[in-house]
Amino acid sequence: MKLVLASASPRRRELLAQLGLGVAGFSFDVLATDIDESAREGELAADFVTRLALQKAQAGLALVADNSAAVLGSDTIVVVGERVLGKPQTAQDAFTMLRSLSGATHRVMTAVALVSATQMLQTLVTTDVTFTEMTDAQIHAYIATGEPMDKAGAYGIQGLGGSFVSRIDGSYSAVVGLPLVETRSLLQQMQLV
Numbered sequence: 151m152k153l154v155l156a157s158a159s160p161r162r163r164e165l166l167a168q169l170g171l172g173v174a175g176f177s178f179d180v181l182a183t184d185i186d187e188s189a190r191e192g193e194l195a196a197d198f199v200t201r202l203a204l205q206k207a208q209a210g211l212a213l214v215a216d217n218s219a220a221v222l223g224s225d226t227i228v229v230v231g232e233r234v235l236g237k238p239q240t241a242q243d244a245f246t247m248l249r250s251l252s253g254a255t256h257r258v259m260t261a262v263a264l265v266s267a268t269q270m271l272q273t274l275v276t277t278d279v280t281f282t283e284m285t286d287a288q289i290h291a292y293i294a295t296g297e298p299m300d301k302a303g304a305y306g307i308q309g310l311g312g313s314f315v316s317r318i319d320g321s322y323s324a325v326v327g328l329p330l331v332e333t334r335s336l337l338q339q340m341q342l343v
């Protein structure tokens with residue numbers, strides 16, 4: 151069965167490639183999908199992120215139009231209290247997000263969906279991430295690097311943002327964009343690894 155990653159994220163591509171270790175002939179195609187990423191009225195964070203991962207995978211499956219393909223979609227959100235933070239639209243947005251993360255613990259939710267013509271598998275991984283206190287000057291300097299702008303919650307734990315993380319409780323790879331252990335389990339269920 152052919153594996154397709156429905157993602158424009160270079161981080162997800164790198165993470166998925168890690169799962170090929172020791173798997174003869176492991177390879178996958180990459181395909182970007184374009185879905186509406188807005189939340190529905192009253193939709194819970196867990197339902198929202200799960201739906202988006204599934205929609206990305208299904209949109210990918212429709213695009214490949216290959217009955218023998220399995221398509222993987224994923225979505226990551228940052229949740230502060232009840233508020234869902236996606237990617238910042240502006241630098242001001244990024245500032246507001248990072249201020250709300252400073253000196254506090256938030257949840258990062260990453261959902262993964264693996265779909266084929268006949269099967270649909272899903273997983274949701276939640277990780278608690280604690281930030282140290284950030285000064286306004288540190289936040290401005292971080293935003294000026296450009297790193298926050300394409301990332302949920304306006305930070306990248308794998309980059310400069312990692313210096314503000316004092317504690318993580320859960321899956322590091324899920325925070326970066328693809329939970330490796332849980333994704334391997336989905337791939338195993340479809341005999342892809």
Ligand SMILES: Cc1cn([C@H]2C[C@H](O)[C@@H](COP(=O)(O)OP(=O)(O)OP(=O)(O)O)O2)c(=O)[nH]c1=O
Pocket residue numbers: 156157158159161162182183206224225226227228237258300301302303305306307308325326327
């Ligand atoms: C919290 C956090 C998020 N992120 C990234 C992961 C995701 O790529 C991004 C959240 O946006 P997503 O909408 O989940 O993904 P994407 O638009 O980058 O890629 P695609 O939809 O095509 O698969 O934020 C990090 O890289 N590091 C982090 O520490």
